[in-house]
Amino acid sequence: MLFPLVHAIQDLLPLEVAITIGLILFALSWVRPRRIVSLPQSGRRTATLVWAGVAGSLLVVVVATMVSAIAVSRFDASGFDGWWRRSAPLFAAMLVVAATTSALRRIPLPAPGERMIVPRRPWHAFASRTLLWISGITPTLLALTAVWQIAIATTAPKDGPFFGNVPDYTALPIYMSFNSGYGYLSGAGWPNHLATLVALALACAVFFAVLHTDSNRPLFARSTASSVRSERELTARLFTFILLGGLITTLGAVWMHTGSSGQALVGLDEKWVSGDQSSPRIFVAGGYDANARPMNLLGYALQAGGVAFLLRVSVDTARAALATRRSHAATPEHEASTVGSRR
Amino acid sequence: MTGTTPSSADEIDALFRGAIRSGQLGDGERLPTVRQSARDVGVAQATAAKAYKTLERDGLIVTRTAAGTRVAPGASRAPQAVIEHARALAEASEGALVSLEDTIAILRAVWRTEATQLPV
Numbered sequence: 001m002l003f004p005l006v007h008a009i010q011d012l013l014p015l016e017v018a019i020t021i022g023l024i025l026f027a028l029s030w031v032r033p034r035r036i037v038s039l040p041q042s043g044r045r046t047a048t049l050v051w052a053g054v055a056g057s058l059l060v061v062v063v064a065t066m067v068s069a070i071a072v073s074r075f076d077a078s079g080f081d082g083w084w085r086r087s088a089p090l091f092a093a094m095l096v097v098a099a100t101t102s103a104l105r106r107i108p109l110p111a112p113g114e115r116m117i118v119p120r121r122p123w124h125a126f127a128s129r130t131l132l133w134i135s136g137i138t139p140t141l142l143a144l145t146a147v148w149q150i151a152i153a154t155t156a157p158k159d160g161p162f163f164g165n166v167p168d169y170t171a172l173p174i175y176m177s178f179n180s181g182y183g184y185l186s187g188a189g190w191p192n193h194l195a196t197l198v199a200l201a202l203a204c205a206v207f208f209a210v211l212h213t214d215s216n217r218p219l220f221a222r223s224t225a226s227s228v229r230s231e232r233e234l235t236a237r238l239f240t241f242i243l244l245g246g247l248i249t250t251l252g253a254v255w256m257h258t259g260s261s262g263q264a265l266v267g268l269d270e271k272w273v274s275g276d277q278s279s280p281r282i283f284v285a286g287g288y289d290a291n292a293r294p295m296n297l298l299g300y301a302l303q304a305g306g307v308a309f310l311l312r313v314s315v316d317t318a319r320a321a322l323a324t325r326r327s328h329a330a331t332p333e334h335e336a337s338t339v340g341s342r343r
Numbered sequence: 344m345t346g347t348t349p350s351s352a353d354e355i356d357a358l359f360r361g362a363i364r365s366g367q368l369g370d371g372e373r374l375p376t377v378r379q380s381a382r383d384v385g386v387a388q389a390t391a392a393k394a395y396k397t398l399e400r401d402g403l404i405v406t407r408t409a410a411g412t413r414v415a416p417g418a419s420r421a422p423q424a425v426i427e428h429a430r431a432l433a434e435a436s437e438g439a440l441v442s443l444e445d446t447i448a449i450l451r452a453v454w455r456t457e458a459t460q461l462p463v
Contacts, residue, residue: 112385113348117362119372120379120411216375218383225430226437 016072016256018064018089018249021300022307029312037238037316039324040231046324048103053238053317056096057245057310064089064249064307071253079167079174080191086253087199089306093246094203097239101210104235109218116219123212126232131240135207138247139200145254146193146200152176153189160184164264178264187261196254200247207243211236238317245310252303259296262288349384355394358384363403363419369426370419374404374412 013020037053040046067085076082109115124132156162156175161183167174172191175184214232288295349355359380362368374395375383381391395412398404403418419426436446 112383115383117358117367117383118375119368120375216379224437226434229434230438 014072015300016068018068018252018303018307019061021304022061022065022311025304025308026311029308035316035319035323037241037313037320038234039317039320040227040234041324041327043227043231044107045104045231045235046321048100048107049235049238050317050321051103052096052100052242054314054321056093056100056242057314057317059096060089060092060242060246060249061307061310061314063092064253064303064310068253068303076165076186077167079170079186080172080189082257083192083195086257087196087250089249089253090196090199090203090243090246093243094199094206096242097210098206100239101206101213104214110220114221116221116223118219121215123208123215125215126229127211127236127240128233131237131244135240135244135247138244138251139204142200142247142251142254143197145251145258146196149188149193149258150190150197153192154184156184162186164261176261185261185264187257192257193254196250199250203243203247207239210239238313241313242310245306245313247306248309249303249306252299252301252306255295255299255302257299259292259294259299262292263296350386350390352390352393352397355380355384355386355391356397359394359398360401360403363398363414366420366426366429368414368419369421369423370414370416371423372414372419372426373410374414376411 015021039049039053067088071082071085074081153173154175154177155171155173156169158169161178162175162185163178163183164185164187167186170191173189174186174191176188178185214235217232219228349358359368359374368374374380377388377392377395380395381388384391395404395406399406399412402415404412405415406412414423416422421429432446432450436443441449
């Protein structure tokens with residue numbers, strides 16, 4: 001009775017689909033219930049940030065789930081069908097951040113003459129150093145993986161020996177040499193990984209531009225220093241979280257794919273059938289066979305971790321919005337109007 | 344930028360001169376771009392550029408191609424690091440609802456304590 005139920009759940013939510021393990025990790029994350037997202041207590045940007053945090057994060061989760069479900073359900077017929085799917089979560093996260101920044105730019109600026117003289121700030125003025133380090137390591141790993149996979153790729157002759165999941169033949173460099181030219185495995189090359197590099201470059205450009213713009217947004221001459229710092233720090237934190245979630249999910253998908261491609265084995269086995277009778281066994285593995293399995297497993301964990309993190313960002317943004325609303329309800333109106341930032 | 348809105352290069356010059364002399368901008372701190380300053384004040388870029396040139400001629404700011412326009416060393420009341428710490432103190436005090444008077448009093452007390460400890 002239990003096994004059919006487990007199988008039914010597995011059919012519905014295969015482990016390769018981002019949300020499956022993501023939901024488990026999300027549930028486990030409540031071991032530490034403290035909110036990771038806070039919102040400015042007042043000001044016009046709070047509502048926009050709530051939308052970005054709740055709906056934007058969920059959108060990235062939905063995209064990650066859909067593309068991973070498509071990857072499970074379809075055979076990679078061309079050998080590079082997944083080129084757009086792996087970078088889709090990062091692309092979605094980038095769009096969410098860009099759209100939120102665009103919405104924030106619509107908030108009216110102080111009139112000329114009512115702006116405070118402040119020094120020109122660097123892009124990272126309001127971002128957390130720790131988060132920036134983590135956000136720096138993740139894209140570095142992603143870029144290194146993509147560049148490595150493009151570098152090891154080669155073209156293959158039409159009648160060459162192909163192993164692993166053999167797609168339709170293409171003259172594009174999607175193959176990696178298997179055991180020093182003994183054969184070819186598909187799944188590498190720029191057709192598979194260029195979109196990831198492009199999405200990564202765009203995401204980095206958007207991240208720098210967004211933080212730089214917000215750091216140097218004109219200030220109202222009478223705004224309080226602490227409220228300005230607080231709202232800009234919280235904005236930078238939320239943007240970093242959303243992009244980091246997309247980055248981790250995409251890194252997971254890329255590692256799942258790369259690990260899966262590298263695991264192909266060609267074997268001639270010596271299998272013992274009785275005490276004195278056996279058949280021969282010779283195994284030939286791919287160029288990075290030793291790393292392929294851990295990479296594949298880490299990919300599962302990272303993809304699910306990214307989704308769990310984004311789910312947590314979404315829920316915690318909603319919790320922060322509720323907490324802000326409650327604190328406003330508890331504060332008398334005349335006090336509320338005098339406390340907090342003006343913009 | 345409070346009070347009347349500056350509209351001429353001389354008025355913008357006076358505004359930035361005041362900000363540098365008062366310590367609102369510290370030595371070595373980067374000024375907004377000419378375009379940004381023109382937008383902030385609501386004047387033409389040429390007017391803001393003229394004000395920047397006057398400030399540069401008087402040795403209050405220095406312009407380098409890669410580093411942008413910065414407050415010249417010794418032009419402000421204190422170096423960038425001190426002004427940045429002062430800003431951080433102001434932000435922390437405001438956040439903790441400590442008044443300006445109390446913050447200054449604390450700073451004086453801390454300063455005195457540090458000063459008396461130094462010779463020991």
